[in-house]
Amino acid sequence: MTTILQYLDPLLFAVLPYVALFTFFLMTIQRYRAATFTYSSLSSQFLENRRHFWGMVPFHYGILLVLTGHVLGLLIPDRILAWNSHPLRLYTLEITGLALGLLALVGLVSLLLRRIGTSNVRVVTSPADWILHALLLLQVGSGVYLAVFHPWGSSWYAAAAAPYLWSIVKLQPQLGFISAAPLAVKLHVTGAFLLVALFPFTRLVHILVVPNPYLWRKPQVVRWYR
Amino acid sequence: MDVRSQISMVFHLDKCLGCHTCSIACKNLWTDRKGTEYMWWNNVETKPGTGYPTCWEDQQKYQGGWEKNGKLKLRSTGKAKIVANIFHNPHMPSMDDYYEPWTYDYQNLFNAPEGPDQPIARPVSKVTGEYIEIESGPNWDDDLGGSPLYARNDPNLEGLSEAERQQLFAIERLVFFYFPRICNHCLNPACVAACPSGALYKRGEDGIVLVDQKRCRAWRACVAACPYKKVFYNWFTGKSEKCILCFPRVETGQAPACFHSCVGRIRYLGVLLYDAERIEEAANAAGNELIDAQRSLILDPFDPEVIRAAERKGLPESTIEAAQKSPVYQFVKVWKIALPPHLEFRTLPMLFYVPPMSPVLANRQNDVLDHASTDLFHDIEEARVPMKFLGNLLGVGNETKLRYALRKQKAVRWYRRAITVGDVDLQTAQKMLREADCTAEEAEGIFRMTALCPAEERFVIPPSHREQAAEMFGDVMDRKQGTGFGFLSAPRRGL
Ligand code: HEM
Ligand code: HEM
Numbered sequence A: 001m002t003t004i005l006q007y008l009d010p011l012l013f014a015v016l017p018y019v020a021l022f023t024f025f026l027m028t029i030q031r032y033r034a035a036t037f038t039y040s041s042l043s044s045q046f047l048e049n050r051r052h053f054w055g056m057v058p059f060h061y062g063i064l065l066v067l068t069g070h071v072l073g074l075l076i077p078d079r080i081l082a083w084n085s086h087p088l089r090l091y092t093l094e095i096t097g098l099a100l101g102l103l104a105l106v107g108l109v110s111l112l113l114r115r116i117g118t119s120n121v122r123v124v125t126s127p128a129d130w131i132l133h134a135l136l137l138l139q140v141g142s143g144v145y146l147a148v149f150h151p152w153g154s155s156w157y158a159a160a161a162a163p164y165l166w167s168i169v170k171l172q173p174q175l176g177f178i179s180a181a182p183l184a185v186k187l188h189v190t191g192a193f194l195l196v197a198l199f200p201f202t203r204l205v206h207i208l209v210v211p212n213p214y215l216w217r218k219p220q221v222v223r224w225y226r
Numbered sequence B: 001m002d003v004r005s006q007i008s009m010v011f012h013l014d015k016c017l018g019c020h021t022c023s024i025a026c027k028n029l030w031t032d033r034k035g036t037e038y039m040w041w042n043n044v045e046t047k048p049g050t051g052y053p054t055c056w057e058d059q060q061k062y063q064g065g066w067e068k069n070g071k072l073k074l075r076s077t078g079k080a081k082i083v084a085n086i087f088h089n090p091h092m093p094s095m096d097d098y099y100e101p102w103t104y105d106y107q108n109l110f111n112a113p114e115g116p117d118q119p120i121a122r123p124v125s126k127v128t129g130e131y132i133e134i135e136s137g138p139n140w141d142d143d144l145g146g147s148p149l150y151a152r153n154d155p156n157l158e159g160l161s162e163a164e165r166q167q168l169f170a171i172e173r174l175v176f177f178y179f180p181r182i183c184n185h186c187l188n189p190a191c192v193a194a195c196p197s198g199a200l201y202k203r204g205e206d207g208i209v210l211v212d213q214k215r216c217r218a219w220r221a222c223v224a225a226c227p228y229k230k231v232f233y234n235w236f237t238g239k240s241e242k243c244i245l246c247f248p249r250v251e252t253g254q255a256p257a258c259f260h261s262c263v264g265r266i267r268y269l270g271v272l273l274y275d276a277e278r279i280e281e282a283a284n285a286a287g288n289e290l291i292d293a294q295r296s297l298i299l300d301p302f303d304p305e306v307i308r309a310a311e312r313k314g315l316p317e318s319t320i321e322a323a324q325k326s327p328v329y330q331f332v333k334v335w336k337i338a339l340p341p342h343l344e345f346r347t348l349p350m351l352f353y354v355p356p357m358s359p360v361l362a363n364r365q366n367d368v369l370d371h372a373s374t375d376l377f378h379d380i381e382e383a384r385v386p387m388k389f390l391g392n393l394l395g396v397g398n399e400t401k402l403r404y405a406l407r408k409q410k411a412v413r414w415y416r417r418a419i420t421v422g423d424v425d426l427q428t429a430q431k432m433l434r435e436a437d438c439t440a441e442e443a444e445g446i447f448r449m450t451a452l453c454p455a456e457e458r459f460v461i462p463p464s465h466r467e468q469a470a471e472m473f474g475d476v477m478d479r480k481q482g483t484g485f486g487f488l489s490a491p492r493r494g495l
């Protein structure tokens, strides 16, 4: 038993990240090239238009801002720590983070209930969708749990988690922080890598084709074959 | 002058018998796949009526098309609004606005156990496979001209006086006509301008508006933006689809399926040359000048200057020739009897309608039906369909252009009646022609194109020069012994 646990940490936090990243890059590119047609947000608004709003909007606003926070913590950890050195600013950041996490959670739960409860939408739900929704629920749920029960997340994320993530990027995984971390943290981080690994096999690919050029292109599009 | 060519259409409403053959031809060819069951790229509506999807003309409800406050702006989601609304489009119609497609449980007719009643085939949803109660369909108000539920909710009734409404709905005078619709392949398409991915585009060579199935990501802004509701969302593949004007047929010189199958021969297809430089200006014209502004975009294919400009732009000679023979050019620009639907949406639709002459007004006295007017084909002002109604539909709310078109059609009828039957006076007929701004030659042209309309004059399709498209793919020899051009994998739904 101890031997398994002994290997579990390196497996989850030193091997899995690379498996995940490798799969992510290889398979998203492969899927884009071989099956561009399948890149779609697979909207179900046409089939159910009322509960759609109450799930889709809070979930996306919440998750996008939370992930922006995660990325900022990774890119500018020192500034986050400096910001947090003042208790009032720390509380503001933490409360904002928690509120956004809850927004995403509420949105996700209502999306799930919508999927389960609407026969039309159930028809267009693939096994991959069920797995993705479950995994996201775990991820957002554990994130909110961290925010509530392991204060102050924004500080230790910047101080300890960010260096760990960078160590992976630098191909020299340092497991010190993560091995000593509480179970909830391990769960959250493992979930994150699983999401990255499964990304290319789910509808999450819609994030990669977000159409920003629209904002500066001319309104009309004409294609010539010459 | 930036001369471009557009394959355009005219539908002659006076000849439409409402048989729906066009819709069926289209359905069999293009929309019999999973996810498209509810789509009718071609549909035929009864007017007055609410149409498909229900009340599509009501832009308070659907927020389609362009809005003019100074500059043109999409009513639904333009650049500014899409950012916040991409997750949930507030103006996206849902299946309830169309209908839930169904089939019947025919097996029950064979398999039902013996019982006291005849077995029935219950309706089954084509989406969920469950039994459903049918509440509406794509053509639910077919022929229900006077119905309080449908006809009376027609958005085109706006501004009609009580008397005019009475006239439309009075039991014995009740009137309706048919309004077949396909995508208008607009010059200023709202769907294209709304697509965040740039998946929708207008083909430069012939103006057909298409959805690039590989680029579409189901942001579904096009569905909301099209004021004619002619882009449809395929709920199964997660892609938008629309009328493709049967481009594979057009490219091989055949008329689109709905045109080809049209029993009433109401459909005309031909090339219009237009000045692409002035599209924005025309789309921006004041409401009462819109029709003239759109007409002014259409160039005279016989004008040497236009021909030179077209050649300079690289338009093939065959296209210019086709433009000269185009029936659409005659109807729209020369005779001016075909008008665009709801030009106030400002997409500059390139499908034009010849307004219908209503049936002769009758009244009943002592249980005898009598013509209300001794005037042959009656006076157009007393027509059963109020001019105002047609004006709302085809005249940007104004009746002038409709009066002109109807008066001309009436004069042509008189004139031909004088010639073929001879029970009306030729002099009077000629006077009517003059009053209707119509020469005898024009009248013959209108008569020929309306009544005789041989197929080769109804459909003037220029060669598409797809050999040039083939060259675009690189070495044509690469494709030798291949399966053809384009992608041929099945449209598999994403995970
Ligand atoms: C700017 C970025 C994003 C855009 C524009 C976007 C847009 C969309 C759209 C249009 C849909 C389809 C909605 C419908 O059914 O009508 C969708 C669904 C979904 N998105 Fe996103 N999304 C973004 C980012 C994300 C992120 C970061 C995640 C998760 C980590 C995510 C997860 C999902 C999920 C799980 C669904 C399916 C929800 C359901 O139908 O139950 N999206 N997204
Ligand atoms: C290995 C990568 C990740 C690490 C190290 C990490 C770490 C953390 C930490 C420390 C918190 C607590 C923040 C606080 O106390 O305010 C948190 C919260 C959260 N995380 Fe993550 N996370 C990771 C990936 C993800 C991913 C991929 C998602 C979602 C798709 C996610 C979703 C959330 C949510 C929804 C919250 C709660 C909201 C908040 O407090 O900001 N996390 N995460």
Ligand code: SF4
Pocket (backbone or CB within 6 Å): B182, B183, B184, B185, B186, B189, B190, B191, B192, B209, B225, B226, B227, B228, B229, B230, B231, B242, B347, B349
């Ligand atoms: S009718 Fe016009 S706006 Fe609508 S789909 Fe066709 S081209 Fe686009």
